[in-house]
Amino acid sequence: MTFKKFIKTVTFIEILKGMALTLSRFFSRSVTIQYPDERRPIAPGFRGQHALAKHPQTGEAKCVGCGLCATICPSQCIHVFREKGKVSRYEIEVLRCIYCGFCVEACPYGAVVLTENYEYSDYSKENLYMTKEKLLSNWDKYMPGNKGEEYFKRFWRPMSGDFETPSQQPMFRGKRS
Numbered sequence: 001m002t003f004k005k006f007i008k009t010v011t012f013i014e015i016l017k018g019m020a021l022t023l024s025r026f027f028s029r030s031v032t033i034q035y036p037d038e039r040r041p042i043a044p045g046f047r048g049q050h051a052l053a054k055h056p057q058t059g060e061a062k063c064v065g066c067g068l069c070a071t072i073c074p075s076q077c078i079h080v081f082r083e084k085g086k087v088s089r090y091e092i093e094v095l096r097c098i099y100c101g102f103c104v105e106a107c108p109y110g111a112v113v114l115t116e117n118y119e120y121s122d123y124s125k126e127n128l129y130m131t132k133e134k135l136l137s138n139w140d141k142y143m144p145g146n147k148g149e150e151y152f153k154r155f156w157r158p159m160s161g162d163f164e165t166p167s168q169q170p171m172f173r174g175k176r177s
């Protein structure tokens, strides 16, 4: 043990530094928030619950059932069924999804999206098995107005302004030693 290390050990300097840091946090703004009453802004490009996009004019699903999303999905959790040239069933086993976003990238029609919704925990596995109807209703719920259009314009290309620290974001200002 070097002399410097010895002095540090016997004077408990590291412990005192740690306690000083803890004490300084008593008088700074809290970093915790009262969820669900308070929420932080969602990061740009956040990948939440899936939705199936609808045509703005007809309101029909954009999906043509080509199956590219199901083929590329590394979790093999997308199931597409076609009957008489139409998509009869489109299902996602949400519990197996790893939110990689490959399905969105692979779709040539912009028919599947990952919305910003992250609040869909449930006690039942069945409720987390997304059917075509549930996925289409997610589009109405989480992609209203021109949000869907904006999503594809900016997908994987968030703007620099998106990364500015929100004014209400508490910052940890401890010094590095």
Ligand code: SF4
Pocket: 069, 072, 073, 074, 075, 076, 077, 078, 092, 096, 097, 098, 099, 100, 101, 102, 103, 104
């Ligand atoms: S996000 Fe990835 S894992 Fe989830 S359904 Fe799409 S391709 Fe599959």
Ligand code: SF4
Pocket: 062, 063, 064, 065, 066, 067, 068, 069, 070, 080, 106, 107, 108, 109, 110, 111, 112
């Ligand atoms: S969501 Fe897109 S990639 Fe998947 S089956 Fe439909 S059209 Fe094809």
